[in-house]
Amino acid sequence: MAMDAKQLAEMKKVYSRPECLKDTIYHFCPGCNHGNVTRMVAEAIDEFGIKGRTIGVAGVGCCVFLYNYIDVDVMEAPHGRACAVATGINRVHPEKIVFTYQGDGDLAAIGLAETVHTANRGENITVIFVNNTVYGMTGGQMAPTTLLGQKSTTSPYGREFMGDGYPIKMAEMLATLEGAAFVARVACDTPKNLMQAKKAIKKAFKMQIDKMGFSFVEVLSACPTNWGMNPLDAYKRVDREMTPYFPLGIFKERTTADYL
Amino acid sequence: MKTEAKRLMRGSEAIGEAAIRSGCSCYFGYPITPQNELTEYMAKRMLETGRVFIQSESELAAINMVLGAAATGARVMTSSSSPGITLKQEGISFLASMELPCVIVNVMRGGPGLGNIAPSQSDYFQATRGGGHGDYRTIVLAPASVQELFDLTRDGFDLADEYRIPVIILADGMLGQMMEPLVLKDTPIAPEELPEKPWTLRGAKDRPSRFIRSLILDVNLEEEHNWRLYRKYQRIERREIRFEEYFTEGADMIVVAYGTAARIAKAAVKKCIEKNMRVGLIRPISLWPFPNEKILDLTKYAGHFMCFEMSMGQMVEDVRLAVQGKAEVSIYGRPGGVVPTPAELFRVISRTYNKILREKKA
Numbered sequence: 001m002a003m004d005a006k007q008l009a010e011m012k013k014v015y016s017r018p019e020c021l022k023d024t025i026y027h028f029c030p031g032c033n034h035g036n037v038t039r040m041v042a043e044a045i046d047e048f049g050i051k052g053r054t055i056g057v058a059g060v061g062c063c064v065f066l067y068n069y070i071d072v073d074v075m076e077a078p079h080g081r082a083c084a085v086a087t088g089i090n091r092v093h094p095e096k097i098v099f100t101y102q103g104d105g106d107l108a109a110i111g112l113a114e115t116v117h118t119a120n121r122g123e124n125i126t127v128i129f130v131n132n133t134v135y136g137m138t139g140g141q142m143a144p145t146t147l148l149g150q151k152s153t154t155s156p157y158g159r160e161f162m163g164d165g166y167p168i169k170m171a172e173m174l175a176t177l178e179g180a181a182f183v184a185r186v187a188c189d190t191p192k193n194l195m196q197a198k199k200a201i202k203k204a205f206k207m208q209i210d211k212m213g214f215s216f217v218e219v220l221s222a223c224p225t226n227w228g229m230n231p232l233d234a235y236k237r238v239d240r241e242m243t244p245y246f247p248l249g250i251f252k253e254r255t256t257a258d259y260l
Numbered sequence: 261m262k263t264e265a266k267r268l269m270r271g272s273e274a275i276g277e278a279a280i281r282s283g284c285s286c287y288f289g290y291p292i293t294p295q296n297e298l299t300e301y302m303a304k305r306m307l308e309t310g311r312v313f314i315q316s317e318s319e320l321a322a323i324n325m326v327l328g329a330a331a332t333g334a335r336v337m338t339s340s341s342s343p344g345i346t347l348k349q350e351g352i353s354f355l356a357s358m359e360l361p362c363v364i365v366n367v368m369r370g371g372p373g374l375g376n377i378a379p380s381q382s383d384y385f386q387a388t389r390g391g392g393h394g395d396y397r398t399i400v401l402a403p404a405s406v407q408e409l410f411d412l413t414r415d416g417f418d419l420a421d422e423y424r425i426p427v428i429i430l431a432d433g434m435l436g437q438m439m440e441p442l443v444l445k446d447t448p449i450a451p452e453e454l455p456e457k458p459w460t461l462r463g464a465k466d467r468p469s470r471f472i473r474s475l476i477l478d479v480n481l482e483e484e485h486n487w488r489l490y491r492k493y494q495r496i497e498r499r500e501i502r503f504e505e506y507f508t509e510g511a512d513m514i515v516v517a518y519g520t521a522a523r524i525a526k527a528a529v530k531k532c533i534e535k536n537m538r539v540g541l542i543r544p545i546s547l548w549p550f551p552n553e554k555i556l557d558l559t560k561y562a563g564h565f566m567c568f569e570m571s572m573g574q575m576v577e578d579v580r581l582a583v584q585g586k587a588e589v590s591i592y593g594r595p596g597g598v599v600p601t602p603a604e605l606f607r608v609i610s611r612t613y614n615k616i617l618r619e620k621k622a
Contacts, residue, residue, distance in 0.1 A: 051464065052465030053463040054463060055461050057328070064475055067469070067471035067473065071469045072469050073461040073462065073464050073469050074461075074469070074473075075327075075328065075471070076358075076471070076472065076473040076474060077327070077328075078350055078351065078354050081320065081321070081324035081327070081350075081351075084320070084321040084325050084327075084328065085324050085325070085327050085328035087321075087325050088324070088325035088326060088329035088330075088331075088336075089328040089329065089331060089332055090328075091286060091312045091314065091325075091329065092329050092332045092334045096463055113317050113320075114320070114321050114324070
């Protein structure tokens with residue numbers, strides 16, 4: 001039903017594109033949660049008003065085109081090295097907000113050493129870690145986070161712990177490190193979880209703004225294309241298969257900074 | 261700035277002091293012999309001067325910290341020795357593609373593999389051919405004294421900024437460890453005095469956002485990017501060639517050597533001159549760009565070029581290309597970390613020289 005001018009004037013805008021999210025079409029597949037995560041990061045940057053002093057570091061994989069979406073300065077890192085690149089940037093400019101945006105192959109396989117040591121040094125950066133249990137961009141190969149029994153193009157009979165090892169729990173691992181200030185795992189499968197995810201991402205940036213140290217948010221995400229599922233079934237899989245193994249929650253939250 | 265007096269300094273520390281006086285604000289390193297003295301010197305001096313020092317978890321991390329710091333416009337340095345430089349090649353390829361300036365020091369040791377910790381020159385190919393994947397070059401400077409370690413490191417920072425390119429200082433265990441008098445003739449510059457670079461990532465405040473990338477999926481754009489880099493490399497080849505000549509004029513035979521090998525060669529050639537042998541020395545200081553034209557020009561005197569390298573012979577390939585078939589080229593190489601004496605080299609030169617004379621008479 002058409003609205004008259006008066007009704008239109010009375011309407012309040014409650015949801016719109018974040019200022020630092022570029023008006024463009026995502027290259028992500030239908031149902032992929034990268035779009036949600038990218039948007040939540042953009043929202044957090046807007047809400048803290050830190051666009052002019054934020055530098056993003058994109059990992060390699062589906063996250064590599066970060067600069068096409070978030071309207072801040074962006075550096076592309078070699079595969080797995082985003083945390084080292086972010087360390088270099090942040091040490092030169094400690095007053096800037098530096099975040100990395102990485103997938104599971106990038107962060108938990110090839111970049112594991114960089115991630116662990118950056119957390120251990122307590123670098124004052126934020127790491128957004130999208131865990132969808134596969135290498136997405138290269139076509140669905142087994143990742144360190146691929147669940148036991150899960151089929152991928154390089155575990156065609158399903159991942160077996162004998163030979164392939166167990167899926168790596170990054171949030172739990174990093175929470176054991178003294179240098180980590182905030183470690184959380186969230187998911188994107190339901191509106192409720194999305195709201196929790198947003199809260200955690202915002203908290204991570206807040207920790208950095210307050211110079212509390214290394215913040216890490218692992219976001220469980222769906223990859224319908226590489227899982228061979230439609231988006232709805234993929235979200236169900238996040239709930240039924242991923243969250244039992246990768247429990248959601250805050251694993252570490254420091255209330256005072258190391259130097260205080 | 262007043263000229264400072266002569267001081268006695270270790271080679272690796274001269275590199276470090278040159279970096280400090282060049283306004284280098286970040287150093288990232290990982291322990292490996294024989295370059296630990298440099299990392300240790302930087303650990304002390306960078307913190308003393310309120311700058312950034314990180315001992316990274318690996319050479320990979322160190323070179324990627326270089327990548328991040330360089331993207332913000334800071335002058336930045338890393339150093340390592342042969343096996344560690346191999347690990348850094350990933351980052352060097354990215355630095356080259358992203359056109360990020362930095363100085364990378366390789367204090368070469370014997371190889372391949374872990375090899376040993378003795379001085380060697382077996383990373384010439386790796387340094388002068390890019391080293392990592394892709395079509396690219398880095399400027400490679402080869403010092404032969406403590407003074408030159410200092411001077412070339414200082415120049416290296418300027419060249420890196422001017423051309424937006426990684427600069428490799430190719431030293432070896434001998435140069436790194438030796439102590440020699442050093443004169444600081446330069447005017448030191450502090451990081452905050454350096455001119456602003458217009459392309460850096462420091463946050464999009466009052467300007468559109470920027471990005472620095474190396475992934476260019478469009479083949480036409482990637483080709484264009486490669487051609488642009490190539491034109492830059494051509495410009496460097498035209499303008500940045502450095503070498504030293506020693507008794508080359510009228511020489512029948514010319515020894516070609518760089519770095520530590522050139523010091524040994526110089527002593528051997530000096531002995532040749534004393535014995536009235538017409539032998540000269542050319543010492544390439546820039547290994548890339550290589551002094552091709554100079555060497556070709558010297559074929560007007562010399563019919564024989566003898567390369568002396570502390571490797572099985574790597575630079576010799578460049579010398580062969582440079583002479584364009586107009587002279588004989590031979591190699592005397594001692595790989596594996598062996599440092600021969602001037603006396604040994606003099607014997608080798610004499611043998612070849614006498615053979616040339618005999619052939620000339622015949």
